[in-house]
Amino acid sequence: MNGEEALLHADTGVTSGKFAERSLNEIRFWSRIMKEHSLFLRLGFRAEDTLLINEANQFYRLFENIEQTSRSFTEQSDPEQIRRFNTEVQQAAANIFGFKRKVLGLILTCKLPGANNFPLLVDHTSREANYFRKRLGELNEGKLKPLPEAIIKENVFFLRIMADHAKFIGHLLDPSERKLVDIARNFSNDxxxxxxxxxxxxxxxxxxxxxxxxxxxxxxxxxxxxxLRDFKKTARDLIEQCKIKSIIHPLLADHVFREADRFLEIIDMFDAHLTSHSPQSSQ
Incomplete structure (x- = not known):
């Protein structure tokens, strides 16, 4: 089997030594993201949407607890304990996915007039919840996609996320920030x-x-x-220093920066796998 054939058959399945590490990495990153989604959705509801606000607060506390609990495990933790924790978190991700789709339905049927959550933003956050849910299921089953398929599918997912971020930034900047709005629009098109x-x-x-x-x-x-990551970092710093006009929450600015950084880490990980399975590396 040559290097390219080896790549096409390479399995990204998780060995027992990596299972806890990969599971905890996913949970620590995405539970924080889910927690912040709960906050952003809550901030976009109207004052009278008390039931939705309460539900968002419950999800915030749930994922905050998950994030804290994940810190009590280590890479040396019993794999069976990690598997049970993954199942618990997977259910939480499925639940917040259902909540987000419910909110999206309310918005699209005009039952939340005057609220400030863009439909695309709610859909965006639900796609991330579903990604998180499926990732934990794959880890527990030890069935990740073969490397070439994983590379393409992960990039399709994250490229759409990045495109969405650029659109949100462009819409949440004050229209008078014309140069920054243009830059965000160009990133969206790219x-x-x-x-x-x-x-x-x-x-x-x-x-x-x-x-x-x-x-x-x-x-x-x-x-x-x-x-895009560098642009997000600059925008985050300017927002924190009150140097630009926008309705972007400082935490949201940091949130989208972290997701771009995550995508770069994934690209680098895939690139390292490609290099290790290339024909040159097998010679």
Whole structure:
């Protein structure tokens, strides 16, 4: 089997030594994200939406507790304990996914007039909850996608997330911040194109799952994600220093920065796997 064939058959399944580490990494990152989603949704509800506000507060506390509990485990923890914890968190992710879809339905049927949650933002947060839920299920089952398929699917998911972020930033900046609005709009267009390109690659699989194509795919995405991450960091710092006009919560600015940083980590991880399975590395 040559290096490219090895890549096409490489399994990203989790060994027992990595199971706790990967599970806790996912839970610590995404439970914080889910907690913050609860806060952002709550801030977007109207004062009279007391039931929805209370439900959002309950989810905030739930994921705050999950985040704290995850700190009590280590990479050396009993895998069976981690598996049970994953199942518990997976159910919490499924529940907040259901809450977000309920809110989206209320917005789209005009039952929350005057509220401040964009439908796309609610849909965006529900996609992340579903991603989190599925990730924990894959870890517990030890059934992750083969490497080439994982590279394409993860990039399709995160490129859309990045495109959404650029759109939200553009809409939440004050219209008088014309230059920054233009920059956000350009990022939105860039990531829309990258997402469509990734979906084209996905539709061409398995023939498209070659080392050279995937390597170029990751390199191209890394350049754009790095630029967007740097823009988000600048925007976050300016918002914290009250140097630009917007209705962006400082925590939201940091939230989208962390997700871009996460995407870059995933790209680097995939790139390292590609390198280790390339024909050159096997010689």
């Amino acid at each position: 990531f829309d194109q990258l997402m469509y390109q990734a979906r084209d690659l996905e539709s061409m699989k398995p023939q498209s799952q070659t080392v050279p194509l995937l390597d170029q795919f990751l390199d191209q995405n890394r350049v754009s994600v790095s630029s």
